Every structure is written in structure tokens, then in C-alpha cells.
Amino acid sequence: MKRLGSLEYYLGALIAITLFNTLLGEQFASTTLVSILIALTVTYKGFVVIDHFMELKGANKNLRFLMRLYFLIFPSMIIISAFY
Amino acid sequence: MKDNPINNSLGIFPKSWEVQHAGRIPGNIPIWVGILSELTEFGIFFAAYFIAKFYYPEVFSESPQNLHTSLGVTNTIVLLASSYFMAKAMSFIRLDNKIKCERYLWFAFSCGCLYLIIKTWEFHWNSLQGFGPSTNEFFTVYYYMTFNHFIHVGWASCAILWVIFRLKKGAYSSKENSGLEALAVYWHMIDLMWILIFPLLYVLR
DSSP, rough: OOOTTTTHHHHHHHHHHHHHHHHHHSSSSSHHHHHHHHHHHHHHHHHIIIISSSSSSSSSSHHHHHHHHHHHHHHHHHHTTTOO | TOOOOOHHHOOOOOGGGGGGHOOSSSSSSSHHHHHHHHHHHHHHHHHHHEEEHHOOHHHHHGGGEEEEEEHHHHHHHHHHHHHHHHHHHHHHHHHTTTHHHHHHHHHHHHHHHHHHHHHHHHHHHHTTTTTTTTOHHHHHHHHHHHHHHHHHHHHHHHHHHHHHHHTTTTTOSSOOOOHHHHHHHHHHHHHHHHHHHIIIIIIOO
16 A cells, blocks of 8 residues: 555656646747757656556566666657757 | 466466566456457557658647647546546455445546547647548547547446446455456556647647
């Protein structure tokens, strides 16, 4: 059983990051730096959901590895696409 | 779950994948076969997005500005909240608190329905602006990704109703809840896909 309040903390963080990302996209010209920031926050959001909502942290390490790998590969492609 | 027969019956995995070595499997093995298949499917969509963006950079730079970003943000928050409600439902079934578990499942179902309504409105709004799947390469990718995701949210919402029905019948408890947990991890997978789709289509220019 999770400590009371930790899920609420993560939900708040995920919503704040979503709003921050949107602000970046809307207010600033799409630069390489913006793309890198967005890619990093997407990775963080993915890791939070995988570890704390899906509860793979402390569960099957292979499934956790595959899920986290997914959220390393595609955000990396966001960074690569910034150099197109 | 270690003692769940559905996780012990296949015997097709290497020893390093066994529960004793790798750790417990949330839900059951069949749902993870489904989840990894879905991840592959969405992975192909994401690859298509990056290839199309490489060949049509201007289209992918200008077209996102025609989308209703507020609706995309709202749907992101709705799905994040639904994942939170699903995680709460899991925590309450582990305490054998079925009333609160059911309540949070209804919250998650409501979020699923709200997402579908908002997305339908967004498709309608796009149509009113004159945008459709054949407008340009960006919108083709946009409709492939978002409509596919829309379908997943739709049938997973139906699955929540089925799990609520099973919960009312007494199928889940603190000791046996693998069916409910299987739905929970599937729902989180859908949320994860939107976490990737949202910046690709709405934020990046």
C-alpha cells in the first residue's frame, strides 16, 4: 500500500509538467532547446506513470525495463527530429 | 501474481523471466502480451510520424497551429486523472474496501467518457475548420494516431464497466484482484500512449 498522499503528489506534478510543456510550445519558437526540454519531461512523465501508477517499481524488472526503454527511445527521437 | 495459475501455465519464458527471478507480474501474463502488442502498434505510428516529419518539415511545423490545443491539454489532464483514479481503486481493493474501489472505478470510467466526448468535439471542430484526414501529411498522421487511441479508450472504458460488474459480484478481494489489476495496467498503458501523442501533435512545431 502506498503512503497516503504520494499518488496525489505525482498527479499534481504530471499536470504541472503538462501545462509547462504546453506553455513552452505555445510561447516560444520551436528551438532545439525546447524540443530537448519537452523530450526530457515526456520521459519523466512516462517513468512516473510506469513506476508509481502502473506499480512496476519493485515488480517485474524485465517489464519495467521494456516500458522504461520505450520512454527513452521515442523521446530521444524527439530530440533527433529537432535537428531535421 | 505468483500463485495465479494464469501466470504459471505458459512455461514458455526463459528462467530469467520467471517470477522468482524477475519479480511479480502486475495483472497477468496475457494482458502483458496485449500491452506489448499495443506498444508495438503505437511504436509503428510514432515511427511513421518521425519519418513523415523528416520528409515534410514545413507541414509538420505549421499544421499543429491549426489544432485546438486547449482541448488536447484538457484531454491530457482528464487521462492523467483517470490513471490516478485507477491507482486509487487498486489501493482500496487491497484494503478490501470494495465501496471505495467501485467509487474510484466509476470516476475512472467518467474520465474515459469525458475524454471520448472532448475528442469527438475536437474532431467536429477540426471538420468545421476544414481539416480532415486527407488535408495534408500531418493531419493524416494526426487522425491515424488519435482515432486509434480514441478506440482504445472506448473499449477500455467498456472493460471498466465489466470490472465494476465483477466487483459487485464479489470476484475481487485483497487476496485475488489480478483481473482488476490487469485492467489497471492496460488503462495506464493507454495513458502512457497519450503522454507521447500529446507533445508530438500539439506541442512540437
